[in-house]
Amino acid sequence: MSAALSSSRHLGKPAIQLLGVNKWYGQMHVLRNINLEIAEGERVVVCGPSGSGKSTMIRCINRLEEHQQGQIIVDGIELSDDLKSLDAIRREVGMVFQSFNLFPHLTILENCTLAPIWVRKMPKKEAEELAMEYLTRVRIPEQANKYPGQLSGGQQQRVAIARALCMKPKIMLFDEPTSALDPEMIKEVLDTMVMLADTGMTMICVTHEMGFARQVADRVVFMDRGEVVESNTPNELFGNPQTDRLKLFLSQILRGH
């Protein structure tokens, strides 16, 4: 597995490690013995049927959900009940949600500067310059003083990406960032993510966009019923599925397209 990785690009030391992670919702076992190591600068796409635990897994990485067994180590810090380490991790891990989750009562610029000012303690002016820089990169600087409700879905999701980037995270998590978008807006968001991938950011992205996976992913992880079933380069995983579960899944999403 790691041989396939290092063949494509040189990758650094581990950024995220999940070691024997288990999680239950009540009696339901939603993450089953997950072992996953993601290197610095690596781009991983996670796919799998709905309800297979993809969101739960990436939400455990910034502790929006708590795991009950095993270890999660992010940027060298183990996730625990210790609030200090939690703050440290959340500063370094950015997240983009399916439903954008912009703050509707704040302008686009305020959405982007709030966390740098209050969490990173950055001076306001500096934070605004930084925000404008990232808004320019996602190609919506002219919307800075509007409210989220005045933007299209694709624009809102690009703002959400810029907002996360303003914290200068080392790792970015994406949970189905294009699933809530109209077809004509999916491309503008994917383009933004490709651009981000080109900067060498460590990324974990839950998505069913196979084109995107083939273009940027170093590795694709297939999850089903709470387990990591297969993990391989995009070409190998899509072209040469090893398990019946993955074959079934691929036939289903291909039919859908």
Add this chain to the structure above:
Amino acid sequence: MSVTTHTPSPALPPPSRLMAGGPLGWVKANLLNGVFNSMITLLLAYLLVRYTISFVDWAFLNAIWQVPNDRFGRADTSSCRDIKGIGACWAVITEKHRFILFGTYPYEEHWRPAIVCVLFIALYIVSAMRRFWRKELVLVWAVTLTAIGLLMWGGVFGLSYVPQERWGGLPITLILATFGLAFAFPLAIMVALGRRSRLPAIKALCVVYVELIRGVPLISLLFMASVMFPLFLPEGLNIDKLLRAQVAIILFAGAYLAEVVRAGLQSLPKGQYEAAEALGLSYWQKTGFIILPQALRLVIPPLVNTFIGFFKDTSLVLIIGIFDLLTAAKTAIIEPQWQGFAVEVYVTVGLIYFIFCFAMSKYSAGLEAELNKHRKR
């Protein structure tokens, strides 16, 4: 393959229904359509005009504004009694307005509560303006409320000391309402947040507080504060009666407001909490910048509804003998020569309550529109 060129259809203005035939057309279409509707319109118009005329007659045309004094120096209200039912006796207000407004506060010191009322109103106006919503506003409140205390009590700067038992009228109502809401609102926010806390002890405490207070009428809470509470105090220690009533009102308003705030907290989507947490905001940053600003905006109408209710509920302190505006008004017409002119006095006091409540209502409507602008496209 043939290509058809498609010219886009021109954008047309929507058809105008309103005022199609001018104001007269509107009246015809909405008030006089059909025999039955026309009859109702005419009947209501008749009643409206008739009662307006009789009210104007009573309140203005036939009213008496001044009465002479009799040979004992007391007001001679016989002229008022002659027109009872035909004209209003506003003389009772002319004669008694200072008592109604300031109660038993020493007569020659009335300028002090008068300034207090002006200070309160100025404080409301300044606080209502969004451009003054800065940290310094807290300081303005602290200074103003201290000044109000100094003016009412006196005993310094050459002001004579006036014990609290002699305070009365409008300042009491404003003190109870202002301090009541100023303390109850933050309390309510803390309790509402506490009810959603992950710590079971805090959560239980907040639930018990809200349920206990809501289960008891304000009147019995006031009674407890004024009659029962002193029994538990050690001999010699006496907490001011007004303060006790004030605390009762704060606790009561706090429980109700907490439920309103909680409703706002609950209506926020979970994604807002998660986005704030994912950005690394601390609990208080998340609460202060993301959650409360949105939650409170959503509940402005029920919040103001509760505010208005409590402004008027302060009048319940009359049952424990505190001299608020309503009690002062009632007491003003106890003298034999003024008995029977309750309507005029209550209309006047009602008008004062109405002005404050209506101002709150208008202001909140404006604020709601202003603060929720971002929801519109």
